[in-house]
Amino acid sequence: MGSALAGAFLDGGQRTTVWNRTPGRADPLVAKGAVVAASAEEAVASSDLVVVNVKGNDAARSILASAGSLVGRVVVNLSDGTSGEAREVASWAAERGAEYVHGQIMTIAPAIGHADSVVFYGGDEGAFNRHRAELLLLGGRGTFLGDDAGAPALFGLAMNGTMWGTLNGFLHAAALLSSQGVEVKRFVEAASASLTGLLGYLPSLAEEVDRGEYAVPFGALKHHLPAADDLVRESRERGIDVEFPSYTLGLVRAAVEGGHGDDSYSRLVEVFRSGSTTS
CATH class of the missing domain: 3.40.50.720 (NAD(P)-binding Rossmann-like Domain)
Known part of the structure; x- marks a missing residue:
């Protein structure tokens, strides 16, 4: 360098x-x-x-x-x-x-x-x-x-965390797909609109976190809970590592059990801030 x-x-x-x-x-x-x-x-x-x-x-x-x-x-x-x-x-x-x-x-x-x-x-x-x-x-x-002077390092680490979380999620998905003989590039092609939309969702999440207001009319956390559980079970059935999806399941469950099931996914920032999660 x-x-x-x-x-x-x-x-x-x-x-x-x-x-x-x-x-x-x-x-x-x-x-x-x-x-x-x-x-x-x-x-x-x-x-x-x-x-x-x-x-x-x-x-x-x-x-x-x-x-x-x-x-x-x-x-x-x-x-x-x-x-x-x-x-x-x-x-x-x-x-x-x-x-x-x-x-x-x-x-x-x-x-x-x-x-x-x-x-x-x-x-x-x-x-x-x-x-x-x-x-x-x-x-x-x-x-x-x-x-x-600390802001550049903070921004850099925040970017790295975002990058690793995204890449880890994608590679876990790749392992899951390939375990059933599906080419990963086929998934990327089929899901391209959803993947692009996911990136476009970040500004809305950022605004909710900055305001500290998480109530939403749709997309509530409680609807993520069964899907997260499905991903854990699918991974286990296919012999794929379950630690990554189990961590996500633990985050969602902690927020829902804390009485925030009707809130946006952005509510999970408060679970991170609490310093403790369950899986």
Whole structure:
């Protein structure tokens, strides 16, 4: 990922100094015009904009701590981690005179630099705006979320949770279909309108959650309960893992037994917030 980021800056005509903890790892970038620094301190001293991308915020802070003075530097940390960790690094960097922006990359390395690639940013707005042009070289859909340095990580993890939940549901369905000799692509073709409609349903769910109002005239939770139970039984009969649908059944049952059977599916957010479910 680090090489892809540096490559995007170079492709955008930016003078770029690179440093890697593994000697020689950054050498291929020289052919594209990069200058290889001998140390993190040398790299930081070479530019007002310092971009860090390593595995974890502890590693990022350790490298920055070894890099000498950060006074007057804009530090853009693109390392993965939690929102709390990002805020801690932001405070740490501010104490050392740096302007801090945290970023969360939402694409794979080969897509870095593409017009449709998404990177979430948060932190010092002035610093972000001064370097907006450079940062948009990493992904044309770079989005500044506000002054909370933890927001990018939070948005990224929320997206990952949505992605994994969707993919896991689909792959469980694929296992169920193939257990009866059905080609999965046939299902996708037949259910394409329903799958598209499912994505279109998310804005309505979001509004209900934000308002905290879950009452609906149709699509009540109580109608999901027997269908969820059917999925568990079908999975069991076909020898397919039942943990995934059983978890969903537990969520729905908890809400219905809590007196919310007539509410929208969005009511399940309160089950998640309670921190406890049954299956």
